[in-house]
Amino acid sequence: MTVVATTTSYAGRTVDIELMQSVQTLESPQRMELSFSAQATRIVTGAQKLIQRYALLFLSTIGTVRFDMAQGTSLIASVISGAVQTTGGVNIAFADANQRVLQQLVEEDQQEDLFGELPDDETLVNAVLISTDIDYAQATLFMRILLTTAAGDNIVFVLPVTATR
Amino acid sequence: MAEAITLSDVDQDAFDAAETLLITLLREENPTLDARKGTVLRDLLIRQTAIVVAADNDRYDQLQARMSLNALREDPTAAEPDDVNDILSNFLVSRNPGELSTGSIQIKVSGVTGVTLAAGTRFSTLGGLQFALSELVSARIAPDLNAGEVPLVASDDGTYYYFIAPAQSVEAGADYNINEGTVLDPSTTIYGFITAQAYTLFAGGVTDETITEAITRLPTAISHRAMESRRSIEAQLRDQFEDSDITIQALSTQGYGDLTQLRDKHNPMGFAVGSRVDIYARTFVAPTTVTILKEATLVAGSYVFTLAPADAPGFYAIRSISEPEAVISPDMDFGAVPVLGSYAFTEVRSAVGVADTFHDIDASTPAEAYFTVYQQAVVTLTGVAPAGTTHTFKVEVYVAPGLDDIQTFVDSDQIRNLEADQLVRCPLICLVGVNVMVYYDSRFPVDAAQLEQDLAAYINTRSFVPRLMRSELASILHSGGVTRIDMTDTGFELSGTINDAEGTTHVLAGDSLDITTIEDADALIADETCVFAAEECNIHVEIIAE
Numbered sequence: 257m258t259v260v261a262t263t264t265s266y267a268g269r270t271v272d273i274e275l276m277q278s279v280q281t282l283e284s285p286q287r288m289e290l291s292f293s294a295q296a297t298r299i300v301t302g303a304q305k306l307i308q309r310y311a312l313l314f315l316s317t318i319g320t321v322r323f324d325m326a327q328g329t330s331l332i333a334s335v336i337s338g339a340v341q342t343t344g345g346v347n348i349a350f351a352d353a354n355q356r357v358l359q360q361l362v363e364e365d366q367q368e369d370l371f372g373e374l375p376d377d378e379t380l381v382n383a384v385l386i387s388t389d390i391d392y393a394q395a396t397l398f399m400r401i402l403l404t405t406a407a408g409d410n411i412v413f414v415l416p417v418t419a420t421r
Numbered sequence: 422m423a424e425a426i427t428l429s430d431v432d433q434d435a436f437d438a439a440e441t442l443l444i445t446l447l448r449e450e451n452p453t454l455d456a457r458k459g460t461v462l463r464d465l466l467i468r469q470t471a472i473v474v475a476a477d478n479d480r481y482d483q484l485q486a487r488m489s490l491n492a493l494r495e496d497p498t499a500a501e502p503d504d505v506n507d508i509l510s511n512f513l514v515s516r517n518p519g520e521l522s523t524g525s526i527q528i529k530v531s532g533v534t535g536v537t538l539a540a541g542t543r544f545s546t547l548g549g550l551q552f553a554l555s556e557l558v559s560a561r562i563a564p565d566l567n568a569g570e571v572p573l574v575a576s577d578d579g580t581y582y583y584f585i586a587p588a589q590s591v592e593a594g595a596d597y598n599i600n601e602g603t604v605l606d607p608s609t610t611i612y613g614f615i616t617a618q619a620y621t622l623f624a625g626g627v628t629d630e631t632i633t634e635a636i637t638r639l640p641t642a643i644s645h646r647a648m649e650s651r652r653s654i655e656a657q658l659r660d661q662f663e664d665s666d667i668t669i670q671a672l673s674t675q676g677y678g679d680l681t682q683l684r685d686k687h688n689p690m691g692f693a694v695g696s697r698v699d700i701y702a703r704t705f706v707a708p709t710t711v712t713i714l715k716e717a718t719l720v721a722g723s724y725v726f727t728l729a730p731a732d733a734p735g736f737y738a739i740r741s742i743s744e745p746e747a748v749i750s751p752d753m754d755f756g757a758v759p760v761l762g763s764y765a766f767t768e769v770r771s772a773v774g775v776a777d778t779f780h781d782i783d784a785s786t787p788a789e790a791y792f793t794v795y796q797q798a799v800v801t802l803t804g805v806a807p808a809g810t811t812h813t814f815k816v817e818v819y820v821a822p823g824l825d826d827i828q829t830f831v832d833s834d835q836i837r838n839l840e841a842d843q844l845v846r847c848p849l850i851c852l853v854g855v856n857v858m859v860y861y862d863s864r865f866p867v868d869a870a871q872l873e874q875d876l877a878a879y880i881n882t883r884s885f886v887p888r889l890m891r892s893e894l895a896s897i898l899h900s901g902g903v904t905r906i907d908m909t910d911t912g913f914e915l916s917g918t919i920n921d922a923e924g925t926t927h928v929l930a931g932d933s934l935d936i937t938t939i940e941d942a943d944a945l946i947a948d949e950t951c952v953f954a955a956e957e958c959n960i961h962v963e964i965i966a967e
């Protein structure tokens with residue numbers, strides 16, 4: 257299993273604003289801070305951008321985005337409501353959410369006329385839940401996820417889901 | 422009703438269009454920006470901006486629609502009346518607002534106990550049209566007139582008492598011009614109440630001017646403004662009275678060399694000279710009447726009274742003379758003047774008060790004062806049995822409201838043309854009666870009352886035209902849903918009655934009511950001086966399913 261290093265070559269790539277400004281390491285349990293004001297805005301591309309898109313769609317709650325009620329998944333709602341109580345429940349919730357995210361990414365990535373061509377190493381072909389950890393003190397579920405790109409790259413990152421409201 | 426657009430008013434289509442536009446523009450400017458779903462750019466920036474842009478686009482569309490009279494004509498609900506007036510103000514005009522219909526109500530009660538009704542007390546027709554008393558009314562057997570009380574009058578047979586209360590429609594509109602005798606129900610309990618009805622013809626109700634109608638006035642509105650040409654006189658008068666209670670529906674100006682200009686030949690040779698102008702002002706849509714009580718004096722066995730200029734300035738004709746208590750049923754009428762049910766009478770008109778003015782009116786030619794604010798009429802009732810040396814009568818008179826105000830304005834030092842003598846007249850009114858039998862497809866019912874309203878509305882907007890034809894009315898009926906019209910003489914009766922300035926009554930009938938067939942300059946009859954008008958009670962449409 258390979259962890260892809262941070263993309264350094266921005267030539268010919270499209271960029272996005274880096275959302276998870278405080279995440280320096282992809283594969284260790286840590287809290288994410290959305291702190292645009294804390295430091296200068298940075299841009300992101302390549303693997304980091306793919307992870308970011310995946311995470312943003314994965315953590316968006318379906319039905320909450322105006323004018324795109326189909327965007328997101330029901331994972332956060334399931335976790336917060338207590339519907340996910342076992343490891344098996346996490347697997348089921350992940351499978352459902354992952355399917356929705358993959359579908360949304362594929363639909364969007366096909367619109368090359370509007371968005372341009374997407375490099376293979378930013379094109380997601382599959383995502384798998386490798387393992388989960390629960391930090392009861394923080395009421396946080398950590399999901400270790402493996403993304404596979406069209407270029408054959410494997411990316412592992414940890415996605416925290418806090419169950420407190 | 423157009424309201425301010427907020428972000429919550431943005432719909433999906435508008436958002437999608439704005440979002441796509443934003444993404445396209447952003448990528449054209451900077452192709453390296455990734456705006457796919459799930460990116461921070463898309464979710465936090467583009468999406469929010471797109472909502473604002475969509476709202477702005479909607480506002481822009483709304484603004485653009487409000488800036489175009491043609492667009493507003495297509496969709497009048499897209500703007501407030503003030504928005505329309507904002508555009509029209511560029512041409513120095515504003516849309517004529519609707520007018521309330523005014524008249525009076527006869528209220529019958531069973532007892533002699535006085536009745537007091539507050540201003541605003543509502544009465545409604547069976548059809549739901551609402552009217553409100555214009556002022557507080559206290560009716561007493563022995564009224565204190567100085568305190569504003571009105572008499573509570575005993576009926577002839579002593580079975581009930583009645584009083585008259587002024588009223589006006591709650592809303593503006595021509596629909597509120599109800600007929601004399603229309604039954605009205607009070608919205609509140611009135612002690613001893615028996616019944617109520619329209620004591621007079623309710624008149625003056627005008628529907629809001631449409632945008633199309635306002636557009637037709639623009640050429641006049643932007644013309645040169647001085648009281649010296651037809652167009653400029655009309656512009657000046659419309660400008661002056663557009664925000665007043667006086668609605669100038671149509672104007673016709675007769676000047677030097679025009680057929681019915683009689684006053685420009687006051688010289689020994691009898692040839693026409695300039696500077697005499699007669700302004701015929703149609704200040705009504707449906708025929709408008711005023712009702713007054715006149716005390717007549719018995720002279721040589723007949724009752725006589727004088728209708729002074731102040732009673733009904735520039736009146737056209739007397740509609741009826743009756744007992745104060747009487748309400749003449751309009752259903753017995755078919756456009757006759759006076760209406761059926763009126764006492765018979767003769768009238769002699771003459772000029773009065775001219776000496777105090779600069780107007781050139783030859784008193785020896787009564788027609789010159791006819792229909793102006795300088796006329797008076799001595800009315801002699803015939804066939805009324807004497808019952809005392811004096812007797813009070815209810816007199817209904819057709820008038821053009823506001824004629825005296827217009828004459829005063831025309832005569833004002835600041836406005837009047839120093840080289841001209843301009844006299845304002847009530848148009849000669851050809852009162853139209855229609856009796857028609859129509860057929861309709863039983864699968865698609867038509868409303869007879871609506872057809873009658875449509876016909877009346879059409880006739881009342883035909884001003885200063887030479888003729889009114891059955892074919893014109895037939896097209897109105899067809900557009901109202903009828904499939905076939907009985908065009909025989911008995912199936913489609915069209916008649917018109919018009920009084921001229923020599924006291925003669927002309928009756929027109931047939932396929933066409935053609936003013937030119939009775940044209941008479943000395944009697945002021947010409948298509949430039951006459952208008953067609955109809956009371957709904959004189960329009961009868963019989964509908965038959967087939």
